[in-house]
Each structure stands twice: as structure tokens, then as C-alpha cells.
Amino acid sequence: MSSKNTFMLDGVAIEFSEGDTIMDAALRSGSYIPHLCHNPEFRPHGSCRVCVVNINGRQVSSCTQPASAGLEVDNSSEDLVQERRNLLQMLFVEGNHVCPGCEKSGACQLQAVAYYTGMLSPQYTHFFPQRSVDASHPDTAIDFNRCILCELCVRASRDVDHKDVFSISGRGIGSHLVVNSPSGKLGDSAFAATDKAAHVCPVGAILPKHRGYEQPIGSRLYDRSPISIVGDVAAHESDDQGDTHGR
Amino acid sequence: MTSNLETADNPEQLERIVIEPLTRVEGHGKVTLLQDENLHIRQARLHIVEFRGFEKFIQGRPYWELPVLVQRLCGICPVSHHLAAAKATDMLVGATQLTPTAEKIRRLMHYGQTLQSHALHFFHLCSPDLLFGFDDEVRHRNIVGVIEDNPEIAKQGVLLRKYGQEVIRLTAGKRIHGTGAIPGGVNKSLDREEINYLKKDIEQIVQWGQGAVELIKRIFFEQLDYHMSFARFDSNMLGMIGAKGEFDIYHGGLRARNADGDMIFDHVDYTRYSDYIREGVKNWSYMKFPFIESLGAENGWYRVGPLARVNNCDYFSTPLAEQQRRIFREAGHGRPVQASLAFHWARLIELLYCTEAIRELLLDPDISGKDLLNRGALQHCGIGVLEAPRGTLFHHYEIDADGIVNKANLIVSTTNNNQAMNESIRQVANSYLDGNRLSEPLLNQIEVAIRAYDPCLSCATHAMGKMPLEITLLNENAEIIDRLEKRVTGEIQRCSS
Ligand code: SF4
Ligand code: NI
Numbered sequence: 001m002s003s004k005n006t007f008m009l010d011g012v013a014i015e016f017s018e019g020d021t022i023m024d025a026a027l028r029s030g031s032y033i034p035h036l037c038h039n040p041e042f043r044p045h046g047s048c049r050v051c052v053v054n055i056n057g058r059q060v061s062s063c064t065q066p067a068s069a070g071l072e073v074d075n076s077s078e079d080l081v082q083e084r085r086n087l088l089q090m091l092f093v094e095g096n097h098v099c100p101g102c103e104k105s106g107a108c109q110l111q112a113v114a115y116y117t118g119m120l121s122p123q124y125t126h127f128f129p130q131r132s133v134d135a136s137h138p139d140t141a142i143d144f145n146r147c148i149l150c151e152l153c154v155r156a157s158r159d160v161d162h163k164d165v166f167s168i169s170g171r172g173i174g175s176h177l178v179v180n181s182p183s184g185k186l187g188d189s190a191f192a193a194t195d196k197a198a199h200v201c202p203v204g205a206i207l208p209k210h211r212g213y214e215q216p217i218g219s220r221l222y223d224r225s226p227i228s229i230v231g232d233v234a235a236h237e238s239d240d241q242g243d244t245h246g247r
Numbered sequence: 248m249t250s251n252l253e254t255a256d257n258p259e260q261l262e263r264i265v266i267e268p269l270t271r272v273e274g275h276g277k278v279t280l281l282q283d284e285n286l287h288i289r290q291a292r293l294h295i296v297e298f299r300g301f302e303k304f305i306q307g308r309p310y311w312e313l314p315v316l317v318q319r320l321c322g323i324c325p326v327s328h329h330l331a332a333a334k335a336t337d338m339l340v341g342a343t344q345l346t347p348t349a350e351k352i353r354r355l356m357h358y359g360q361t362l363q364s365h366a367l368h369f370f371h372l373c374s375p376d377l378l379f380g381f382d383d384e385v386r387h388r389n390i391v392g393v394i395e396d397n398p399e400i401a402k403q404g405v406l407l408r409k410y411g412q413e414v415i416r417l418t419a420g421k422r423i424h425g426t427g428a429i430p431g432g433v434n435k436s437l438d439r440e441e442i443n444y445l446k447k448d449i450e451q452i453v454q455w456g457q458g459a460v461e462l463i464k465r466i467f468f469e470q471l472d473y474h475m476s477f478a479r480f481d482s483n484m485l486g487m488i489g490a491k492g493e494f495d496i497y498h499g500g501l502r503a504r505n506a507d508g509d510m511i512f513d514h515v516d517y518t519r520y521s522d523y524i525r526e527g528v529k530n531w532s533y534m535k536f537p538f539i540e541s542l543g544a545e546n547g548w549y550r551v552g553p554l555a556r557v558n559n560c561d562y563f564s565t566p567l568a569e570q571q572r573r574i575f576r577e578a579g580h581g582r583p584v585q586a587s588l589a590f591h592w593a594r595l596i597e598l599l600y601c602t603e604a605i606r607e608l609l610l611d612p613d614i615s616g617k618d619l620l621n622r623g624a625l626q627h628c629g630i631g632v633l634e635a636p637r638g639t640l641f642h643h644y645e646i647d648a649d650g651i652v653n654k655a656n657l658i659v660s661t662t663n664n665n666q667a668m669n670e671s672i673r674q675v676a677n678s679y680l681d682g683n684r685l686s687e688p689l690l691n692q693i694e695v696a697i698r699a700y701d702p703c704l705s706c707a708t709h710a711m712g713k714m715p716l717e718i719t720l721l722n723e724n725a726e727i728i729d730r731l732e733k734r735v736t737g738e739i740q741r742c743s744s
Contacts, residue, residue: 100424101316135309135649143309187649209650210340212311214620216427216435217420 007071009033016067023051023063026075032228033075034084034113036091036202037150038063039234042159045151049087050113054080085119092122094173096131096145097203103212104204106220110148112227134179136187139209140198147177147205152234157197165191177205199237252673254531255281255290278672278693286683288676293669293697295534295661302655310339310629310646314428317642320657323703325423326360326415327635327660330497331642333428334631338518339646341623342431348616349432352418354497355608356427357633359414361496362452362601364636365553365594366411368701369459370404373591376695377466382688400462403455407598410452414605417441432620442609449606453567456602459595460571467592475578477678478587478671478696481506482548483539484555485524485663487634488514492561494568494600496634502559503539503549508583511539517632520641526658536666537658548666551638552700553593558583563596565603571596587671590699625650635660637701661702671696 006013007022009031016025026033027040035051038044046064053062054074062073074080091097091110099105114120131144149168154177157165165186169178181189191197198206217223221236230236281290301320308316314333318325330353337345345353374393375383378400383392394401412422417437419425427433437445467474488502489495500514501523515523526535527544538547549555558579563569575592578584584593608614631642638660645654675696680689 101312101319103312103315133307133309133651135651141309141650209309210311210430212309213315213426213429214434217425 004069007067007069007073009073010075014067020067021063022053022065022067022071022073025067026062031075033062034116034227035063036109036113036148037152039152039200039202039232041234042152042155042200045155048091048148048150050084052080052083052087059083081117084113084117088114088117088119089122089124091148092119093124093126094129095147096126096128102146102204103207104146106217106223107215107233108204108222109202109227109233112222112230115222116227131176134186135209136183136185137189137191137193137209138187139193140186140191140206141209142177142179142186142206143204144177145205146203148203149175149177150202152200152202153177153197153206156200157191157195160196163190163195163197165189165195165197200234202233252288252291252676253669278697280676280680280693286681288681291669291673291676291693292531293665293672294532295665295702302657305644305652305655308652310336310644310650310652311430313644313652314430315424315426318424321659321703322423324360324364324635324637326356326419326425327633327637327640328642329419329425330357330428331631331633331635331640332644333430334498334633335629335642335644336430336631337432337629338631339626339629339644340430341626342621343623344621345432346616346618346621347613348436348618349620350498351608351611351613352433352436353428355437355605355614356415356418356425357497358601358604358608359411359418361411361636362598362605363408363411363415364701365598365601366404366407366459368636369463369591369595369598370401370408372701373698374400374404376691376698377463377591382691403458407452407455407459407602410448411601414445417445429620431622434619436616436619437614439615442615445605446609449602449609453599453602453606456595456599457567460592460599463592463595464574467588474588475586477692478674478699479585480587480670480674481585482550482667482670483511483542484558484583485539485549485551486556486559486639487517487632488560489564490514494556494560494563494572496556496597498633501632501639504559504583506583506585508558508581511541517641518630520630520632521643524641524658526662532665534665535658535662537663538666549663550667551660551663552590552636553597554584554587554590555638556634557593557596563600565600565607567603568596568600571599587674587696587699590701594701637661637703638663659703661700664700664702668697668700668702671699 005017006015008014009026012031014025014029014031021044023033023035023038023044024040033051033053035048037048038051044063046061049061051062052059054077055071097110099111102108105111133141133143135141151168154166154168157163165180167178167180168175170176178184179186179189193208221233222230277294279292279294280288283289305313305316313336314329317328317332320328333353378393378397379387415425416422419427420435427435483503483505485501485503487495487499489499501517501520502513503511505511512523523540524537525540526537529536536544536548538544539549540547557572557575563572575584575596578589627645629644633640640660641658643656644652647653672693675692679692683689
């Protein structure tokens with residue numbers, strides 16, 4: 001029975017259940033496939049493409065690809081890793097991701113995946129888009145410079161909070177995150193710091209205000225172990241919810 | 248007090264000499280000299296291309312990022328900006344008093360960086376001039392020459408600096424771009440292991456600090472008249488002072504003395520700095536020229552940094568530095584010491600103080616305390632001032648109700664010394680260059696005068712890197728008639744056309 005419901009991931013047999021994607025099965029078995037827009041709590045989206053794997057010479061997104069028995073899945077060949085580095089490079093230059101000045105540094109999934117795949121510095125020309133910070137909400141700020149359009153906040157606000165605070169507007173390179181409120185400001189929306197949407201952002205785009213660098217270097221999420229062991233940012237969101245604000 | 252070489256009467260008829268870029272200072276700047284047909288120097292100016300874009304860059308950013316963000320202002324002295332911004336954000340978050348642990352950790356970080364900065368400046372950048380003389384062969388007059396001739400001195404310089412960097416690493420989390428100081432306090436204190444690690448070498452470090460002061464005194468007294476008169480001029484002195492008049496580079500009020508040592512103002516609350524200090528502009532320089540308002544632009548300019556601080560304070564709280572301060576002040580015969588080269592002497596007394604102050608703090612149980620933060624209600628305006636290694640540093644921010652920066656003003660140490668550095672090169676031009684055909688040793692004297700201030704042109708210009716020296720002699724039609732190039736290797740090439 002078990003041999004029937006397994007596929008091979010880099011030569012290791014992975015069991016799966018009916019309806020699993022390759023990502024679902026891999027995560028459950030403790031095998032790491034790099035990813036950004038995927039969060040097991042939400043329906044797969046397949047937009048960041050970082051979770052790309054090779055099946056019979058075909059590149060597919062593992063978060064949307066159904067698992068099937070007998071598949072040979074390549075998750076680590078040099079070509080594949082290079083492809084992931086290229087995708088990450090694009091994400092870095094499309095926004096304004098300045099790790100040395102970013103408070104999420106060391107606890108950021110984009111940075112951690114970049115380290116994991118060996119993408120050390122961007123080679124493409126930076127777009128330097130003109131984007132702003134929305135700090136109108138009393139508890140939470142959005143820095144649009146760091147948004148990678150993973151739509152996790154969109155999904156969380158729509159599917160869990162039932163508030164539809166966020167949407168993506170525009171197409172292609174013009175796509176951007178918008179806040180659904182009369183003024184377009186977060187402070188004017190139904191958003192609350194306790195919303196699911198406040199705790200799913202994999203990067204430093206949606207952040208609690210006033211906290212900044214309270215977490216010292218050395219004790220941040222990915223300071224001691226790589227993301228393949230630590231897992232996603234969102235999975236640790238409850239770890240650091242201590243009330244340091246306004247002490 | 249301004250000397251008359253700032254602007255020549257008929258510059259178009261004079262030969263123009265450009266020293267660009269300066270070597271062995273941090274950042275980018277150039278000196279232009281105009282010489283007439285009788286080889287008289289008629290005009291001397293130091294140009295630093297100040298980069299003001301940073302104040303724009305941080306507009307629109309959340310205040311809680313400031314202490315880390317502003318470190319990118321300068322690759323040479325990031326810790327000064329980190330701490331000055333942290334002090335400004337303390338005020339923004341309504342922290343009128345830090346916890347003892349927070350204040351002491353920040354002080355430790357500040358003493359560590361001052362130690363490493365002063366060690367770098369003296370041993371790497373200046374000891375070649377002072378040990379070998381300004382006219383020593385260029386090939387030899389550098390740190391490699393020091394390592395060859397005085398390996399022990401070179402070693403101590405390297406290890407003093409390294410110790411300072413370790414203090415920074417442990418208090419800030421990283422050697423550069425640390426995050427230790429945060430609005431209202433710090434994010435970590437030191438654990439037992441870290442304290443023991445620093446304690447291990449501190450006695451040796453204090454001893455080397457003493458050795459450094461003895462070395463500069465020996466050099467200084469060997470040719471006392473020369474060292475006391477080189478680029479010497481009278482100026483006001485500005486700096487921060489502790490509540491009892493003691494030397495304090497982290498916190499206190501502002502004190503300014505005139506050239507005779509009389510008080511211009513004292514214990515001024517630094518959040519009111521703009522009532523006392525104005526930033527003047529000149530049509531030939533992008534860099535501002537700050538001055539004491541009550542004295543006016545002509546007479547109100549001042550010096551900051553080690554010379555000003557050691558002259559200004561009433562005493563050092565640590566015994567070894569205090570002993571050295573007394574010897575230093577005797578050299579002034581009742582007035583503040585005005586010699587530009589005395590900057591080096593004062594700088595090494597400060598280095599000694601930092602080693603002693605670090606030793607004291609390492610014995611203080613507060614540095615491993617757990618009470619790190621103190622915050623109150625959010626304020627609209629935050630001003631942070633401290634004494635950076637190079638002098639008084641002002642950070643001033645205003646934020647909106649959401650916490651976003653909408654106004655920033657920074658006066659960096661090097662800008663505070665702008666007029667004084669210009670004055671120094673004019674003194675040198677008058678005393679040593681006037682009437683002579685220019686040569687490398689003569690031009691090096693110009694640089695020696697500027698280096699005494701340890702200008703961080705990187706801070707002021709936001710440009711980095713050490714570059715070869717280029718001196719260009721132009722005639723009135725701006726044609727190059729002589730060119731002297733000094734490569735990074737120290738090699739000199741004359742390319743006459
Ligand atoms: S704000 Fe964060 S969660 Fe929302 S789309 Fe951007 S990156 Fe994803
Ligand atoms: Ni600097």
C-alpha cells in the first residue's frame with residue numbers, strides 16, 4: 001500500500017495521501033522545498049514560482065502540482081537551483097529590499113530562502129520603484145517597498161478574517177498591493193492587529209509598529225539554523241508576540 | 248578671526264593647484280591653492296562635497312528604524328550615527344531617563360567605537376607623519392613603514408582597534424550595522440561569558456593606552472616649538488560636558504569657550520542647539536559653515552573633537568586620563584591649547600580614557616541587567632547629540648502622528664570643523680608653501696594639517712574609499728602645466744606637458 005502512494009523526491013521516497021500536492025507531501029514528511037507564497041493554511045497560489053521542481057524535464061510549481069505515484073521529482077539539481085536564484089533575484093530588484101536597514105532582517109523568509117539557495121547579491125539592475133509606507137493604523141504599518149505580492153495577506157483577510165482588506169491591483173509589472181478603504185489607508189480600513197492577515201506576511205511588508213529592532217541580532221528566527229530546518233515565518237508568528245510595545 | 252586667504256582679489260590671474268583627493272583621510276575632498284607668478288599663495292580652500300541627500304532619504308521612514316537606517320550615512324563611523332539617532336528616538340518615545348543597564352551598555356558601545364576610531368586614526372593614518380616626519384620618503388611614510396621600523400607600535404595599534412571592535416560587536420550585535428541601541432534603550436545586555444571575554448585583555452589594553460599617550464608626548468616634546476606652532480591659530484571650542492564639568496562624550500550639556508578659555512555658554516540643553524548654533528553657507532562650498540550665533544559668522548566659528556573636549560572639560564573621571572589632561576593643559580600656559588597638531592595628543596588622552604572607562608564598566612553589575620527599555624508617550628520632535636570620535640554630532644528629527652519622519656537635520660562632526668580646517672590649511676600655506684615651488688613634502692603638510700582633525704569626509708559626503716593623490720597646477724587659462732600623481736602604492740609620477 002505504501003509503495004503505491006509514494007513518489008521520489010531527490011531519490012527519497014515520500015508518502016502522500018489522496019489530494020496532496022507535491023509540496024503538501026514534502027512538508028509533511030519534513031523535506032524542504034523552498035517557497036514564499038505557499039502557506040499550508042491557505043489554498044495554493046503558485047505565483048512566486050520559487051517552489052519550482054523538475055518532473056521528467058518539465059518545470060512545475062510543487063505547491064500546485066498534484067502528487068502521483070511513481071513520480072521522480074528533482075528538487076536540487078544545479079539547473080533548478082539556478083532557476084530559483086534567478087526568480088529570487090527578480091523579486092529583490094523589483095522591490096526595495098535593503099537587508100542591512102530592514103528590521104525583518106534575520107527573520108525574513110525572502111532573505112532566508114535567498115541564503116538557502118545561495119543567492120548572495122542581486123545581479124540584475126534595481127528598479128528602485130517609488131513606494132511608500134502606510135503607518136496610518138495605530139498598531140500595524142505596511143511598507144510597500146518590501147511587498148513581494150505573495151497575496152497571503154489578501155487570502156488571509158478574505159478567507160479567514162472575512163474582511164477583504166487587501167487586493168492586488170494592476171497587471172504584470174504594474175501589479176501592486178492596495179488597501180480597500182475609502183482613503184486607501186490601512187487606518188481607515190476594517191483591519192485589526194489581531195487579524196490573521198497581520199501574521200502571515202513572509203517579508204517585512206506588514207509589521208507591528210514601534211517594535212523595530214527589539215529582537216537582537218543572534219536571536220532572530222534564521223540566525224542559528226537555516227529555513228530548511230526552521231520553517232516558515234508565519235509558522236513562528238506566535239513565538240514573538242510578547243508585548244514589548246509600550247513597555 | 249578668519250584669515251585673509253579665503254578669497255583672492257583677482258583669482259583669474261593666479262595659478263591654480265588642486266590637491267584631489269586627499270589621502271589618508273576618510274572619504275572624498277580636495278584642496279585648491281592659487282599661486283601667483285612670484286609663487287605667493289593667494290587663496291587656499293578645502294572643498295568637501297557634502298551629501299545632503301540623506302536627510303531626504305529618511306523622510307517617509309518610520310522613526311523606529313532610524314538608529315539602524317542612519318548608520319548607512321557613513322561606513323566609517325556608523326556607531327556614532329547609531330547612538331545619536333537612538334538618543335533622538337529616546338526623546339521621540341518619551342524616554343526621559345534610560346534604565347541604568349541601557350545607558351551603560353550604550354556607553355560601553357560608544358567607548359568601544361571611540362577607542363577603535365582613535366586607534367585607527369593615530370596608528371594607521373597619522374603615525375607615519377609623526378614618527379618619520381612630513382618629508383620622509385613617500386614610499387616609506389605609511390603604515391607599512393611603521394610595521395617595518397616599529398613593529399611593536401604597529402601591533403599595539405592593530406590590537407587596540409580590534410579590542411574596540413569587539414566591544415562594539417558584543418554591545419551592538421555586529422561589528423558594523425549593529426542594532427543594539429533602540430528607541431528607549433537597548434535590545435541586549437552582556438552575559439557573563441561576554442564580560443569575561445572582554446575582561447581578559449582589558450589590563451593590557453589600558454597599558455597600551457598609556458603607552459600611546461607617552462609616545463605622542465615624546466614625539467611632541469622632541470620638537471615642541473614646531474608642533475605647537477604648526478597650523479596654530481586661535482579659535483573657540485565647542486563640545487559636550489558632564490553635569491559637574493567632567494569629560495563626557497555620551498551625554499551632557501553644551502559648553503563653548505573662546506580662545507582665552509572664557510565661557511561663551513555652558514551646560515546648554517542640547518535640544519536647544521538651534522538657538523545657539525547657526526549653519527552658514529559660502530558660495531564656493533556645498534558644505535555648511537556652522538557658527539555660534541551670538542558671535543556671528545565671522546567670529547563665531549569653532550573647533551570640535553578631541554582638542555576642544557580635552558581643553559573644555561574641568562576634569563576626567565578616570566585617574567590616568569586626568570593625570571595626562573593636566574600635563575596637556577600646562578602646555579597651554581593658562582589658555583586652551585590651540586595647536587592643530589595637539590589634536591593628536593588630545594585624541595590619545597581620550598583613547599586612554601576610553602580604556603579606563605571600559606574597565607570600570609566591565610566591573611559594573613548593571614551591564615548584565617535585564618531591564619532594557621523605558622518608554623512613555625510618543626513625541627513629535629527628537630534631538631540627539633553626542634560627542635562622536637571626531638566631534639559634536641547633532642541628529643534632529645520630526646515625526647507625524649503616525650510615527651513617520653517628515654523632517655531631519657544633521658550636523659556632522661566634520662561639518663562643525665569646516666571653517667577650522669580651512670583656517671589650518673591657510674596657516675600652512677602661509678608659513679611653509681608661500682614663495683616655494685610646490686613639492687610633495689610641502690603639499691603633504693597641507694594634508695597633515697587636515698588629517699589632524701581626522702575629518703570623516705565619508706560622513707560629510709557619503710562617499711567612501713581611499714584614492715590616490717592628485718595635484719594639478721593650472722595656469723589662468725585652466726591649462727594643466729604641471730601634474731603630480733601619487734598612486735595608492737605610494738609611487739609618485741610627474742607628468743608635465
Ligand atoms: S504585504 Fe506581505 S503578505 Fe501581503 S502580498 Fe505583500 S508580501 Fe505578501
Ligand atoms: Ni563618518
